[in-house]
Amino acid sequence: MTEYRTTRRNLLKLGAVAMASSPLLARAAWPDRPIRLIVPSAAGGSPDNICRILTSELMKALGQPFVIDNKPGASGNIGMQEIVRAAPDGYTLGYGNVGTLAINKSLFSKLPYDPEKQLVPVALLGYVxxxxxxxxxxxxxxxxxxxxxxxxxxxxxxxxxxxxxxxxxxxxxxxxxxxxxxxxxxxxxxxxxxxxxxxxxxxxxxxxxxxxxxxxxxxxxxxxxxxxxxxxxxxxxxxxxxxxFVKGYETTAWGGIVAPAGTPRDVVLRLNGEINKVLGSAAVNERYAAISFETTIGSPDRLFDRALRETRMWTEVVKRAGVQVD
Known part of the structure; x- marks a missing residue:
């Protein structure tokens, strides 16, 4: 009997080690409850409309409802602060765009969040x-x-x-x-x-x-x-x-999905894959075309690559115009 108990105890320990070493096994299957999407702007605006079209399709694919949480104010800073403070468990996501991920870096003398350190990119959705x-x-x-x-x-x-x-x-x-x-x-x-x-x-x-x-x-x-x-x-x-008429003039407003830093990589990749499927749908693109939003698909990193490229451009524009809001 003693030998049986020792063997059982050892097997349980081995099982615990295996679960701890596997992020997929160590936690419950994701997602198993509603997902919150923070939009740092008012309801009814362009970002809100973009996110509602996306989440109406994602909830079908993932089998869980999405809750849009509008957090406008301070050029998006209020909502972004809430995103970076959220638990990195895949149940809080955010909408980041040209303003919150690029322009605000030079618009504010001290930005109350660090996009590169406190967020991870999930997907670049598209442009308007x-x-x-x-x-x-x-x-x-x-x-x-x-x-x-x-x-x-x-x-x-x-x-x-x-x-x-x-x-x-x-x-x-x-x-x-x-x-x-x-x-x-x-x-x-x-x-x-x-x-x-x-x-x-x-x-x-x-x-x-x-x-x-x-x-x-x-x-x-x-x-x-x-x-x-x-x-x-x-x-x-x-x-x-x-x-x-003006050679070289080009600007677009763009946006995508971000998550708090530390969000499991497998969750990020799952989300990216499901978002790409949604954006590849002809029916979904018809809905986006109606609000003049042009979609794109690709890897998570494309979102921050775009942000870093445009940060340099908008910094020069802000400097020349002498714009500052704080």
């Missing part, structure tokens, strides 16, 4: 172009005419944006520096009010995500002069790129 739009009665037909008008009236044209440090704001600052024009920046607390004032004639022009400005272009209440990407938008093939 900005559109350069003007009020209908401004009297310009294309980007070249706008540049000529701005040069003839330095400081007189008002350029609205969804807020300081957004791609709408900094894309406009890049445009000004590349064209040698001076227009007065008028920041708003988000796109809706800025768009309303543009349609009402209180401001002259703005740069804004196609996902929020597209309906107003379609109904003819404002005029699109150009889009900010390398190629024309499939949604508005008749609208030229700004780069067709």
């Amino acid at each position: 172009q900005n559109a350069l739009v003007v009020r209908n009665d401004l009297g310009v037909k294309n980007v070249a005419e706008l540049i000529a008008l701005a040069k003839s009236r330095p400081g007189k044209l008002s350029m609205a944006s969804p807020g300081n440090g957004t791609t709408g704001h900094l894309g406009g600052e890049l445009f000004k520096s590349m064209t040698g024009t001076f227009m007065t920046h008028v920041p708003y607390r988000g796109s809706p009010q800025a768009i309303q004032d543009l349609m009402g004639g209180q401001v002259d022009l703005m740069f804004d995500n196609l996902s929020s400005i597209a309906p107003h272009i379609k109904n003819g209440r404002i005029k699109a002069l150009g889009v900010s990407g390398r190629a024309r938008s499939p949604l508005f093939p008749e609208v030229p790129t700004i780069g067709e």
